[in-house]
Amino acid sequence: DVIVVSTMTSEMRCPPTACLVANQIKATRAGAFDLNAACCGFVFGMNVVHDLLRGGSYNTIALVGADCLSTLMDYSDFGRGTAIIFGDAAGAAIFRATDDARLGILAQSIHADGERWKEIYIPEEDRDFPPGTAPDPRQIGHVYMNGAGVFKFAVGTFPDLIQETLDKAGLRASDVDMFVCHQSNARILSAARERFGLTEDKLYVNIDRVGNTVAASVPLCLDELRQTGRVREGMKVMFLGFGGGLTWGSSLWQL
Structure with a gap:
């Protein structure tokens, strides 16, 4: 129903990366938006996704966390101290609504x-x-x-x-x-x-x-x-x- 992408390294300023993901997986009817909270992005996204599901309007939401920090690093001697810390990666999870209030x-x-x-x-x-x-x-x-x-x-x-x-x-x-x-x-x-x-x-x-x-x-x-x-x-x-x-x-x- 919805795709949320948490990233601070969007592929373009527009459209949101979530829309590009929706296109690639042929989710033509899904809502899609990006969330930028830097290193907190996926955790913040989990809270947002949970509350969207609890609201009752959606049944299934995909949350993606993806960043390509190598595009923002200075690999010269000047920036090496920061560059060696970061890596590029992506991960995703599917969240589904449930009637079990314990979960x-x-x-x-x-x-x-x-x-x-x-x-x-x-x-x-x-x-x-x-x-x-x-x-x-x-x-x-x-x-x-x-x-x-x-x-x-x-x-x-x-x-x-x-x-x-x-x-x-x-x-x-x-x-x-x-x-x-x-x-x-x-x-x-x-x-x-x-x-x-x-x-x-x-x-x-x-x-x-x-x-x-x-x-x-x-x-x-x-x-x-x-x-x-x-x-x-x-x-x-x-x-x-x-x-x-x-x-x-x-x-x-x-x-």
Whole structure:
């Protein structure tokens, strides 16, 4: 019924990438739109899709997370520190409406701090640089990331986001079967795991193999976990994202 594509690397400014996907799969009657929330895109998309289905107007929705960050990287010595972090990937999931009220989202959160946009941005021209920052032609068209600033933000925000979501659902960390997180930094994930006393098998990590794939990172993790049987029906799974904007959000599901 609907196709949602979460991406910050659309193929064109117009039409939305979701419309191109709809055309390629011959979904001629489907609604289609893009959602850009950077690294939070798929998690935000899960919340949007869930609420669309709960509204009763749609039965089946496809959610895609896809980003091609190699098109926005500077591979010279100047930009290498950022370029080595990211990867290109795509993932998708099909969501269907159900009459079983026990299934679906148990709790969700969406947050943004627009004042901190300058921590991660892609300048297209001189006026895109933050006030007080001298334009640097080497950065035009490339991802700029204040790695230290983003790390500090995520280390503090990520555990608080988990606790907020648990509180909304009236659960403890031990009640959640799996934590599927945006893959930005293994140390950030490790810090959250240690704070909640989670075993390594309950907070999935694949950044060492695929890098930071932005909106694709969560569906990539989900696919790998489902393929190996580590996420399956009957489980409680918390999906988490944080990144450019700055944005952060969660989606806790009963599968």
